[in-house]
Amino acid sequence: MPSNCTYVCFPCRTSASRSSRSAPVLCQHCGEEMTNMGKQFRVPRKSDKRGWENAKRILEERETTSHLREVRRRIEMSKYR
Numbered sequence: 001m002p003s004n005c006t007y008v009c010f011p012c013r014t015s016a017s018r019s020s021r022s023a024p025v026l027c028q029h030c031g032e033e034m035t036n037m038g039k040q041f042r043v044p045r046k047s048d049k050r051g052w053e054n055a056k057r058i059l060e061e062r063e064t065t066s067h068l069r070e071v072r073r074r075i076e077m078s079k080y081r
């Protein structure tokens with residue numbers, strides 16, 4: 001199993017799958033560095049505004065807790081909101 005992480009660009013709502021050990025991943029659209037969302041992250045549809053806002057909130061929470069298991073639990077919970 002390849003252990004790729006999902007990288008996203010929030011302004012463009014694009015995603016890419018890369019090895020976590022690779023160099024910074026740049027967005028194909030705007031050229032900014034993309035954000036590593038981990039292995040379990042499911043990318044919202046481009047039109048899913050709420051999904052992207054949710055992802056950003058999860059990311060902000062991850063930065064304060066830096067606890068991946070907690071983030072995964074929150075992702076699971078957000079599905080049933």
Ligand SMILES: [Zn+2]
Pocket residue numbers: 009010011012013014027028029030031032
């Ligand atoms: Zn971009």
